[in-house]
Amino acid sequence: MTSLKRGAAFTAAGVLAVAGAGAGAGAGLYAAFSPGDTTTVNAVTTVDRAQPAASTAGLTINDIYQRSNQGVVDITVRTGGGSQLGQFGGSQSSQAEGSGFVYDTRGDIITNEHVVDGATSITVNMADGKSYTAHLVGSDNSTDLAVIKISAPASELHPLTLGDSSKVEVGDPVVAIGSPFGLAGTVTSGIISALHRSIQSPNNYPIGDAIQTDAPINHGNSGGPLIDAEGHVIGVNSQIQSDSGGSDGVGFAIPSNTLASVAQQIVAGKTVAHAYLGVQVENSSSPAGAKLARVLPGTAAAKAGLKSGDIVTKLDGKAVAGQSDLSAIVDGKRPGEKLSVTYVRNGQAHTTEVTLGARPA
Numbered sequence: 001m002t003s004l005k006r007g008a009a010f011t012a013a014g015v016l017a018v019a020g021a022g023a024g025a026g027a028g029l030y031a032a033f034s035p036g037d038t039t040t041v042n043a044v045t046t047v048d049r050a051q052p053a054a055s056t057a058g059l060t061i062n063d064i065y066q067r068s069n070q071g072v073v074d075i076t077v078r079t080g081g082g083s084q085l086g087q088f089g090g091s092q093s094s095q096a097e098g099s100g101f102v103y104d105t106r107g108d109i110i111t112n113e114h115v116v117d118g119a120t121s122i123t124v125n126m127a128d129g130k131s132y133t134a135h136l137v138g139s140d141n142s143t144d145l146a147v148i149k150i151s152a153p154a155s156e157l158h159p160l161t162l163g164d165s166s167k168v169e170v171g172d173p174v175v176a177i178g179s180p181f182g183l184a185g186t187v188t189s190g191i192i193s194a195l196h197r198s199i200q201s202p203n204n205y206p207i208g209d210a211i212q213t214d215a216p217i218n219h220g221n222s223g224g225p226l227i228d229a230e231g232h233v234i235g236v237n238s239q240i241q242s243d244s245g246g247s248d249g250v251g252f253a254i255p256s257n258t259l260a261s262v263a264q265q266i267v268a269g270k271t272v273a274h275a276y277l278g279v280q281v282e283n284s285s286s287p288a289g290a291k292l293a294r295v296l297p298g299t300a301a302a303k304a305g306l307k308s309g310d311i312v313t314k315l316d317g318k319a320v321a322g323q324s325d326l327s328a329i330v331d332g333k334r335p336g337e338k339l340s341v342t343y344v345r346n347g348q349a350h351t352t353e354v355t356l357g358a359r360p361a
Contacts (some may be wrong), residue, residue, distance in 0.1 A: 075179075099223045113141045117139070136148055177224075209328070221240075224236070288313070
């Protein structure tokens with residue numbers, strides 16, 4: 001059996017659109033769902049910070065599979081429309097397949113929003129071969145996450161444990177479990193190739209801090225877990241970057257810390273709310289900070305008097321070294337919270353206060 005060991009870390013820098021605009025670059029970013037899905041293209045970016053390493057339990061790939069497989073599910077989704085098929089009529093429907101994993105013993109299951117979007121029926125197939133009809137509890141298309149629920153005995157539900165995605169490092173070993181091309185229970189392995197990537201959500205807002213991995217991910221892996229060497233879920237597999245549409249060794253997972261926040265709100269019956277500053281930013285080196293490339297009219301930033309060209313150096317009392325710091329601070333807040341903003345305009349430092357808004361749909 002193969003032992004999992006850590007590798008070295010590296011960092012880089014890039015640009016993120018906080019307000020939700022992205023430019024196409026390079027190969028296509030595909031939802032790691034089932035064949036026939038539409039292609040999402042977005043600029044892939046990096047940031048210049050790495051997190052402390054977590055301790056390694058030294059589990060083998062087989063160990064992780066044995067601990068986790070019972071908690072991973074295959075999801076079959078049917079969608080139906082009202083379009084007419086030729087002169088004889090009838091309604092058009094389709095079936096697709098994705099993955100997910102058990103969140104708790106109440107029957108809540110995590111998957112991607114794009115897996116269940118528009119579903120007229122959802123079937124969850126367990127690792128032991130049993131199937132259950134599921135219903136949608138709630139979803140958040142800004143993070144491409146959803147919670148579905150089945151009525152199953154607690155004894156048949158095997159929740160996976162969430163890890164702390166802020167503590168993973170580049171080079172750390174990972175395992176992906178899911179249903180690529182409908183092959184349920186498939187295990188692949190690799191490493192964390194990069195951290196703090198930005199991928200595009202179904203409603204075109206960037207999902208920050210995405211984890212890049214070279215563990216093979218294909219159509220059908222969407223919603224399945226990315227698991228670390230301790231057997232903890234550190235991400236939800238969501239997209240692949242590919243010239244061919246298949247796995248080219250560049251996959252992306254939504255970090256578990258984002259999942260933890262979103263799932264908690266959905267399970268509690270709340271609508272997921274995201275703080276919104278209303279700017280597009282890029283890194284600045286002189287001075288170091290986040291340069292506002294665009295301030296959208298009528299937003300929290302505009303109301304606070306911020307303008308395009310301003311360089312934010314401190315937000316909520318925390319130093320801002322670049323766009324990733326600004327994005328992380330805003331993402332960690334709730335709509336209505338007030339933050340102090342220190343910025344440089346025409347070489348002069350200024351401080352103001354901003355009341356964060358709610359991200360528009």
